[in-house]
Amino acid sequence: MSTTQKNFLLFLMVILLAVVPFFLHRGAEFAGADDRAAEAITQIRPDYHPWFKPVWEPPSGEVETFLFAAQAAIGSGIVCYFLGYSKGKKQREQK
Amino acid sequence: MFRRTTWLTLYLLLAMVVLARPAYAMHIAEGFLPFSWAAFWFIVVLPFWFWGLRSIQRTVKSNPSLKMLLGLAGAYTFVLSALKIPSVSGSCSHPTGVGLGAVLFGPAAMSILGGIVLLFQALLLAHGGLSTLGANTFSMAVVGPFVAYGLYHLVRRLGGSLAVAVFLAATLGDLMTYVTTSLQLALAFPAPAGGVAASMLKFMGIFAVTQLPLAISEGILTVIVFNLLAAYNKNELVELSILPGKTVVGESRGQQ
Numbered sequence: 045m046s047t048t049q050k051n052f053l054l055f056l057m058v059i060l061l062a063v064v065p066f067f068l069h070r071g072a073e074f075a076g077a078d079d080r081a082a083e084a085i086t087q088i089r090p091d092y093h094p095w096f097k098p099v100w101e102p103p104s105g106e107v108e109t110f111l112f113a114a115q116a117a118i119g120s121g122i123v124c125y126f127l128g129y130s131k132g133k134k135q136r137e138q139k
Numbered sequence: 140m141f142r143r144t145t146w147l148t149l150y151l152l153l154a155m156v157v158l159a160r161p162a163y164a165m166h167i168a169e170g171f172l173p174f175s176w177a178a179f180w181f182i183v184v185l186p187f188w189f190w191g192l193r194s195i196q197r198t199v200k201s202n203p204s205l206k207m208l209l210g211l212a213g214a215y216t217f218v219l220s221a222l223k224i225p226s227v228s229g230s231c232s233h234p235t236g237v238g239l240g241a242v243l244f245g246p247a248a249m250s251i252l253g254g255i256v257l258l259f260q261a262l263l264l265a266h267g268g269l270s271t272l273g274a275n276t277f278s279m280a281v282v283g284p285f286v287a288y289g290l291y292h293l294v295r296r297l298g299g300s301l302a303v304a305v306f307l308a309a310t311l312g313d314l315m316t317y318v319t320t321s322l323q324l325a326l327a328f329p330a331p332a333g334g335v336a337a338s339m340l341k342f343m344g345i346f347a348v349t350q351l352p353l354a355i356s357e358g359i360l361t362v363i364v365f366n367l368l369a370a371y372n373k374n375e376l377v378e379l380s381i382l383p384g385k386t387v388v389g390e391s392r393g394q395q
Contacts, residue, residue, distance in 0.1 A: 047370050051363045058356045065225045065352075075186030082168055088328045088338060094170025098265040111264050112221050119217030123364075126211045130371035 163316055165232055165350070166275045167324065169261070169268025181273030184250070187281050191251040198244055205244075208375050212240030213252040215364065219357060220256050220279075228349040234357035235316050238309030240282035241362055242291045243379055246260045253280025276318035287312030301381075305365045310358030317350045318343065 045053075065074075085092060102108035172180070199206055219236030226232060238248045254276045258268040267275045287308040294304035319341035330337040368376055376382040 047366050049364055054359050054363050058359050061352045061359075062224050065227045065229065069229035074225050074229060074231050082171055084342065085324065085328050088330050088341075090327055092173075092328070093382055094168070095174060096170035096268065096270040098169045099262060101265040104261075108264060109387045112223070115221035115259070115264075116218050119166055119214045119219075119221065122214035123218060124166060126207055126214075127367050127371065129207075130368075134371045 159373040165235070165279070165346075166257070166260070167268035167271040167320060169265065169320065169326075170270055171268075172271050172323070172327050173276055174270075177270045177273060179272075179273075180260045180277050180323065184254075184273045184276045184281060187247065187250040188254065190247040190278075191249070194245060195251060198248065203379060205375060205378070205382050208372070209240075209244065209248070209252075212243055212249075213255065215239050216249075216256050216334040217250055218258075219226070219259065219360070224353055224356065226349040227354050230349055231345070232349050234353050235279050235283055235313050236357065236361075237280060237283045237316075238287040238305070239361050241312065242305060242308055242365075243289040245340055245380065245392075246281070246284035246288040249284035250276065250280045253284070274323050275320075278323060279316045281376045282319045283312040283316040286315040289309060293295075301365065301369070306362050308358075309361035313354035313357045314347075314350060317346055321346070 065072075082094075102111060167299070194211065198209065202275055216236035216239075219234045223231040223233045235253070237249045237253050240252055254272070257267055257272055257279065258269075261268050261272060261275075290311055291304045291308035294307055295301075299307075321339055325335045325338035326341050329335045330341065369382065373382060373384070377384050384385050
């Protein structure tokens with residue numbers, strides 16, 4: 045198997061791992077896990093109150109989504125630029 | 140090897156369907172560690188940050204051509220920690236992406252790169268927090284990378300292939316991050332009945348299920364990136380002693 049074929053199959057596995065949960069839990073909320081830790085702490089120590097507030101919170105779910113998407117876009121842009129650059133460099137060296 | 144991984148994945152998926160329960164976050168939220176604990180983890184992390192800075196400086200100085208690869212390791216962490224992937228437990232969490240850089244540049248460098256990502260998320264996404272930055276850096280950017288680095292070298296020494304070593308390193312580095320977070324929360328919030336151990340079990344039991352498939356995803360993705368690096372960046376990997384051989388183009392620089 046070539047590297048490309050191998051990577052394609054591996055990538056399919058990642059997609060499957062992410063998609064299968066939707067079929068397993070049709071009614072689930074798929075909420076982020078962040079707030080649940082706070083709930084657990086409150087269960088263990090009902091008297092505990094956070095002593096520090098986030099400096100800035102995204103004003104809405106949309107803004108938060110945008111920022112997460114921006115983070116992923118910036119990161120993947122750099123990753124893909126590097127990989128493409130390397131591939132081109134290697135092909136030129138082989139000529 | 141490939142077929143075995145597929146079956147193992149299916150088996151784990153099935154096991155997790157049976158066990159599925161809701162999950163917790165990977166980062167400790169802002170203000171959710173008592174002040175003394177928050178300070179304690181900052182003190183623990185400080186030497187690793189210094190070490191990481193020195194390690195990055197050394198890498199870049201001895202070999203400027205590795206700068207771009209360092210950028211790749213940072214960017215990879217950036218992407219992966221932005222992806223909140225749905226998991227079999229019916230909630231979402233995200234991978235860490237620190238395994239790649241830990242294998243390439245050693246664990247210390249990741250304490251800086253991972254710390255930067257955590258700082259970004261704390262400031263702009265209210266995800267994690269400034270007060271808990273020390274604790275979160277320790278779990279994601281110190282313990283995770285050190286586990287990944289150690290495991291990679293152990294598997295290689297035992298004769299495992301590059302793919303297997305990278306997969307296990309990235310997967311277990313991710314999982315150990317979560318185990319560390321549980322321990323940090325358990326230490327700060329021991330249960331009235333059963334103390335730290337009971338709390339630990341509570342935190343662990345709950346999000347281990349969520350994190351397992353994500354950790355496997357992270358392992359697979361890291362192998363994909365490594366395959367591409369091995370195909371197109373052989374020189375850099377040889378210089379980092381990941382692949383055997385001599386650098387082909389340009390003069391080969393000595394290893395430190």
